Structure formats: structure tokens, C-alpha cells
Amino acid sequence: MSALLDVRVAAIRExxxxxxxxxxxxLGGALPGFSAGSHVQLHLPNGRRNAYSLLGDxxxxxxxxxxxxxxxxxxxxxxxxxxxxxxxxxxxLSAPANLFPLHxxxxxxxxxxxxxxxxxxxxxxxxxxxxxxxxxxxYAYRAGVSDAYLAELRQLLGPRLAEYPAGQRRLDPAALxxxxxxxxxxxxxxxxxxxxxxxxxxxxxxxxxxxxxxEAFAAPEPGQPFRVELARSGRQLEVGADQSLLEALEANGVxxxxxxxxxxxxxxxxxxxxxxxxxxxxxxxxxxxxxxLMPCVSRGCGSPILLDI
Amino acid sequence: xxxxxxxxxETYRDDFSFRNSPEAIARFPFPFPEDQYMYSVNLEPAVSRxxxxxxxxxxxxxxxxxxxxAERARVLExxxxxxxxxxHMAPAAxxxxxxxxxxxxxDYPQHFRLDREGDAWHWHNLALGIDQxxxxxxxxxxxxxxxxxxxxxxxxxxxxxxxxxxxLFMDAGMVTCPADWSLRFDAGMSFKQWxxxxxxxxxxxxxxxxxKYLLNIQVGAPVRRLNWTLxxxxxxxxxxxxxxxxxxxxxxxxxxxxGRLVHLRVELQLMVxxxxxxxxxxxxxxxxxxxxxxxxxxxxxxxxxxxxxxxxAPIADYxxxxxxxxxxxxxxxxxxxxx
Ligand code: FES
Numbered sequence: 194m195s196a197l198l199d200v201r202v203a204a205i206r207e208x209x210x211x212x213x214x215x216x217x218x219x220l221g222g223a224l225p226g227f228s229a230g231s232h233v234q235l236h237l238p239n240g241r242r243n244a245y246s247l248l249g250d251x252x253x254x255x256x257x258x259x260x261x262x263x264x265x266x267x268x269x270x271x272x273x274x275x276x277x278x279x280x281x282x283x284x285x286l287s288a289p290a291n292l293f294p295l296h297x298x299x300x301x302x303x304x305x306x307x308x309x310x311x312x313x314x315x316x317x318x319x320x321x322x323x324x325x326x327x328x329x330x331x332y333a334y335r336a337g338v339s340d341a342y343l344a345e346l347r348q349l350l351g352p353r354l355a356e357y358p359a360g361q362r363r364l365d366p367a368a369l370x371x372x373x374x375x376x377x378x379x380x381x382x383x384x385x386x387x388x389x390x391x392x393x394x395x396x397x398x399x400x401x402x403x404x405x406x407x408e409a410f411a412a413p414e415p416g417q418p419f420r421v422e423l424a425r426s427g428r429q430l431e432v433g434a435d436q437s438l439l440e441a442l443e444a445n446g447v448x449x450x451x452x453x454x455x456x457x458x459x460x461x462x463x464x465x466x467x468x469x470x471x472x473x474x475x476x477x478x479x480x481x482x483x484x485x486l487m488p489c490v491s492r493g494c495g496s497p498i499l500l501d502i
Numbered sequence: 503x504x505x506x507x508x509x510x511x512e513t514y515r516d517d518f519s520f521r522n523s524p525e526a527i528a529r530f531p532f533p534f535p536e537d538q539y540m541y542s543v544n545l546e547p548a549v550s551r552x553x554x555x556x557x558x559x560x561x562x563x564x565x566x567x568x569x570x571x572a573e574r575a576r577v578l579e580x581x582x583x584x585x586x587x588x589x590h591m592a593p594a595a596x597x598x599x600x601x602x603x604x605x606x607x608x609d610y611p612q613h614f615r616l617d618r619e620g621d622a623w624h625w626h627n628l629a630l631g632i633d634q635x636x637x638x639x640x641x642x643x644x645x646x647x648x649x650x651x652x653x654x655x656x657x658x659x660x661x662x663x664x665x666x667x668x669x670l671f672m673d674a675g676m677v678t679c680p681a682d683w684s685l686r687f688d689a690g691m692s693f694k695q696w697x698x699x700x701x702x703x704x705x706x707x708x709x710x711x712x713x714k715y716l717l718n719i720q721v722g723a724p725v726r727r728l729n730w731t732l733x734x735x736x737x738x739x740x741x742x743x744x745x746x747x748x749x750x751x752x753x754x755x756x757x758x759x760x761g762r763l764v765h766l767r768v769e770l771q772l773m774v775x776x777x778x779x780x781x782x783x784x785x786x787x788x789x790x791x792x793x794x795x796x797x798x799x800x801x802x803x804x805x806x807x808x809x810x811x812x813x814x815a816p817i818a819d820y821x822x823x824x825x826x827x828x829x830x831x832x833x834x835x836x837x838x839x840x841x
Contacts, residue, residue: 196722225721225777226721226777227777228778228780230780252778287720288722289721289777290720291780296666297590297673452718459714460718
């Protein structure tokens, strides 16, 4: 699909015991510019491709910055980055894509982050400051564990930053959304429970969907191994327990368009003819699920899946 | 590499002195891959191909450059509203300026030069005799708004589309050579709204698929397609605002003047994701060729006959061909020995 970029790991910084920041610079020339909210896919030597938000200043095209939290249930992505990647190593990236942009019609931006979900908002905050826009950042974290950018944000944002340290102050979406002017847009990134809560509260308070934006952690969950057949070529594939269908297809030379690799963007939609599918995506409407699946997250459960490709 | 030389000033109005050189005819992007025409999305990655062709560089500059820029200046003088930038599109306007300057200076170093030190930029357009120092991001350091500044130096029209709510909105642009559409009429509209006049396309879901595709165009992966219509005379500005000046021309086609009057008008449409603003730049580069020039290529002549003869009536109507279609097909038939 799009061009791949070769970058060198210029520096690795340990921000907390579980979060590290990686600075990536171009091997030659500058990197493409990006808009706040963009992510890149890292193509790891072990075949994994993980998406990470670009958290640096969008105005800086000399380097990209990403932050990675070591996941306990890592399928090899975050573990590889934490344990094996060294400064000086070379990595391959997809060009930046943006599934979480700022809305050009918003009069006020409410940014809501929990834990490592703070990363896209670091770029958003810089962009909004540059525009002189009206915004607030609400940040829930666990002190000493997931508060990676707290000091930087306090300095950058001053009173625009509202803090919710775990065990001391609860982030309450209902209170946060209440009484906001009509031109307000809310953006959230964090664990599923927070996103669901926020979406529910927004709906209950009559916010239209177009004012509510969210980015889920785009990581496929492992599951049972299953079998797949490609209808047009008759090829058979095995998908391993900690592999996604998309990864299995790629490993066999079948490229499917994809952006988020987490079941939200809709790019990888693929028709299937037969089989029991556990869908797991946030994109397909119920009616579409009988003949389409999202190979980045969907898994087989039971009879093999016959893909119409 | 072929060298690019500009023709002396030609006109796209009044005495219509516009003509293509044999080299320009040879590289004309003839748009019909088959003997029949039907709508299709026909998008392809905009990668460089066929050196010397209009597909070699992302932004094609040709022998008509100086004339076309003079024509744009003339249209803007009469109607400054042909260029429009809504306030929230300012970052996209700068993005466009950067993209165009970078590409022109890299692809045509004998005509365009760009020197940058941080935000201090120095732009040379040797073709138009422009030497401009400015601060990137500061509109006060340019003689006019940045989108207008750079597109006054670029062939073709440009729409800059804001992406929001899973749709695209026409919130900025420079449109002085449109095929019967208007930025002023379409400003602020969504993708489906500004395509609503196209007949027969909604039923077949073409636009749903096209929109989904466009929304996912990525940085560094531009796409392009060809579109076409016919124009009487080599007139670039066929906008609704000036309809009174050209609408009647369609009645002037006779068996004697078809070849001189009727022009195939091909748009090389380009869609580029702008990196900093996430806006989508939609370039519409227009090529004109008279039928006299076109039939110098026998394969094109034969196919042109068949396409025009078999064109479905609603499409012919939409493209404004109906009034002179029979005259045109009769004239073209002589170039199609099997017909
Ligand atoms: S890649 Fe985005 S939904 Fe699968």
C-alpha cells in the first residue's frame, strides 16, 4: 500500500517502570509531517505490526516519538520493544495515518485520557496551544506507574490540565460533560471501560455522536487457533493462538488494506462465505456480520472460515 | 529527461489562440481505455510512470504554463471570489503551499527553486519571474493568502477538503478553469452534496465506495484518476458564473467547424493527503485538445467516434453534448473505417 519509512531508534527513555519512550529519526532526510492524533504502524522483526500514536510536536519533522507500555498479555509487540529493541536499531514504519483528528468545527475541545491513553493528546495539546484554541485535558493515572508525561503536561498546560490520580480523585464522565456549551467536542483515549462509560454518559446527556471521538487501544486479543480457507485460490492457513487472522494472511503473502489493526477503521473489511466467526470489531453493523469480518481482530471459533478472497 | 519550454502567450478566450504542439498532442492523456464509456471509480496510485508523460510528476507543468497563469490572473481580476479559504483551513493552505513548492522545485529545478532555513523560505519561480522571501506560517510575509499565492503559480484547479464526521467538505480552493461547476456554489458542501447533480451514479453506489476510499488516503500515498468532458473552443473558464459567455457556443457547431471548435477536455484528478492538516488536496489539472488535433492519432479518432456514438443519453446530457452530438458523431464517423 503506502510507502514504508526506515527509521533508526535514536534514544530510549524509561519514563516509569512500565512505560518507555522511543525517539525515531529518519535514516536519510526528513520524515513526513503528521497531524495531531496520527499513529504509525511499527513493523517489528518478529512479524508483528503494532500501531502507536505519535506524541511529539507535529511541527517537528526530524523525529517521531512514541511511548509503549509493557502489556502483561503482550503477544510479542510491547515485550519485544521493551526487552530487545536497542538504541541504534533500525525499524520500518508505515507513513502516519490519522484516525483521531481534532474536529475543525469544535469551539471547545475536552480531552480525556487514562494511563498510556495520554499519548495522542500530547500532540493534540501542542497543536491546540499553537492554534490558541479553547481546550482542557483530563488525565487519569496511577502515580509512579502510568503518569509518564505528568511533569511535561503540568508545565505545558498549567490550569488547562485536570488530574485524576488513582485512589484520590475519580474521573467522572457525567460530571465532566455536564453543562458544556453546544460547540464542545470530547475526545477520549484509554481503557475500554472508560470509553464505554463516556459514550454512555454523552448519549444520556444528549450529545450527538459527531461530537464524541474516541480511540481504542488497537491491539488484537489472543484466542484459540483456527483454520481458514481462501475461496479463490483454495489455499488453507492456520492461525495461531497469539496471531491475528490479518497477521496470518500477511505471513502468507496476502496483503489486506489496514490502518488501525484494532477493529475500528473499517479498512480491512473482508467478505466470508462460511464459518463461525467471533467478530470482536467496533466497525461492522449487525447485518454486515453475516458475510463480512475484520481480519485484524475477528477469530474463528469452531468450523473453519471460508474467506471470499 | 525531456526539457520543458513554454510557448509564447496564448489565449483561452476571445480569439482563442491556444494550440497544442505535436509534442503536447503526443503526451495528451487520452481518457478512454475501451470503445465504450461508463462511470467507474478508476482510481490508481499516483506513482511516477512513463517519463515525459503527464504521469511522470505528481504535478504536471507543460508548455502552456505561462499562458494558463495569465488566464488565471485575468479570471481572478474579474472575480476574486474564485479563490476561497475558510478560516479553519489556514493550516491546510500552508500545507498545500509546502507540498507544491517542494514538488515543483524537485521536479523542475530549471524553473523553480526553494531554499529553506527553518521557517525562513526563499522561493524562485523563474518561469514567471518571481523571487519571494517569506516566513512559513506567517501570511503577512506573502503578498496574498498562501493558497492563492501558490495556486496563482500552478496549472489546474484545486479544492482543499476538510475531513470530519466521516465525510469531506469543500472548505477551500482555487477554481478558475472548472468544467461547469463553481467553488462558490459548492463551498462548505459535503462530498455527496457536491456530487448530487451527477446522473446514474448514485444507484450504482459508486460514490459510497469512492468516499470510503478517499477518506483513507494516506500521507505519502496519493491517488489519481482521469475524467473528461467536451468544451466548445479551448475555453478554460467554463464556470456557471460565466455561462452567459459560453453557453450559446454549443449551438455554433456545424459540420464544417466541428474539428476546430469541439475540444476534448480531460481532467487529471489528483488526491493527496496533506500531512500537517490532515486535509485532502484535490487537484484538477485540465488538458484541452481540439478534435482536429486529436484525429491526428488514428486510434484515438476511431475510439472517440465509438464512445460518442454509444454514450448513454443521460451522460451526454449531463456533459452538455446533446445539442451537437449528431453533428459530432457524423463528423467522427469518417475516421472509423469499420463503422
Ligand atoms: S485494520 Fe482497521 S478495522 Fe481492521
